[in-house]
Amino acid sequence: MMAEPNAKKKILVVDDEKGLVRIIRLNLEQDGFEVVEANNGAQAIDKLRTALPDLVLLDVMMPDMDGFTVLERIREVGSTPVIMLTAKGEEDDRVRGLELGADDYVTKPFSPRELTSRIRAVLRRSSMAEEDETGKIVVDDRLTIDFDRHEVWVEGELIKLRPTEYRLLYHLVKNAGWVLTHDQILTKVWGYEYEDEPHYVRLYINYLRKKLEKDPANPQYILTERGVGYRFVDYKRENR
Numbered sequence: 228m229m230a231e232p233n234a235k236k237k238i239l240v241v242d243d244e245k246g247l248v249r250i251i252r253l254n255l256e257q258d259g260f261e262v263v264e265a266n267n268g269a270q271a272i273d274k275l276r277t278a279l280p281d282l283v284l285l286d287v288m289m290p291d292m293d294g295f296t297v298l299e300r301i302r303e304v305g306s307t308p309v310i311m312l313t314a315k316g317e318e319d320d321r322v323r324g325l326e327l328g329a330d331d332y333v334t335k336p337f338s339p340r341e342l343t344s345r346i347r348a349v350l351r352r353s354s355m356a357e358e359d360e361t362g363k364i365v366v367d368d369r370l371t372i373d374f375d376r377h378e379v380w381v382e383g384e385l386i387k388l389r390p391t392e393y394r395l396l397y398h399l400v401k402n403a404g405w406v407l408t409h410d411q412i413l414t415k416v417w418g419y420e421y422e423d424e425p426h427y428v429r430l431y432i433n434y435l436r437k438k439l440e441k442d443p444a445n446p447q448y449i450l451t452e453r454g455v456g457y458r459f460v461d462y463k464r465e466n467r
Contacts, residue, residue, distance in 0.1 A: 236350060237261040239280035241271040241297065242312065243289045251284065254339040260346070268292025272300055275307065282350055284342075285329075286312040287320050295327060302328040306390055308353045310345060312337075325430060328389050331417075348418040353390065364400065366462040370439060370448065372400060379439070386438050391416065395431050396439075399449060404461030406452045432457055 238260050242248050245266060252262040263278045265271040267289055283301065287294040298309055311324040311332040321332045330349045333342055363373045371380040377393060379386045398415045399407065412428050413421045421427060436443040448460050
């Protein structure tokens, strides 16, 4: 059954296991995606430039140039969504991939349905326009957020946020003063497909705190409500 909304989405599949690439291609094409293949890192970099994929499906374990190196090269030139393929149980690989800017990971072995669901979720997030909160927000004399320009300034310095970090900050700030539960954050930032992935929230909260807070261990902006979730400081009340 063809999925009309995905008809023009191009997926670059990077894996040195040609049999697996063939299986992934067949399943994704059945779901309406266009598929481009690469069997090593050098091919992946070349196809990224020539094929201009909408998303990259990238294996971690490859000879010569591993997936992490390829991911770093991709992030040097742009923000094309990347889903890492990792071995079962290799949590360090998953965390490292996310730290380097991967949008998600899928653990081998995976089902075609799971893979398609993750791809659709990442594509949906990457194309989602920001909602009604716009303009510049001056939280205090340290932190300024400009939603129109997608810029965050800390102590006068422009801070680079990855797309997922920005989405997380956006929803926290939009609901400043209110507690967002782990489930609410997962749904808003990652999508309903991620309801069983609460570690994403903790990981990206830590990333944001390291970039925004003066002392990440004692945060002043992104506050923890133990057993419930997180809330952004009510800057509107603070600035009255």
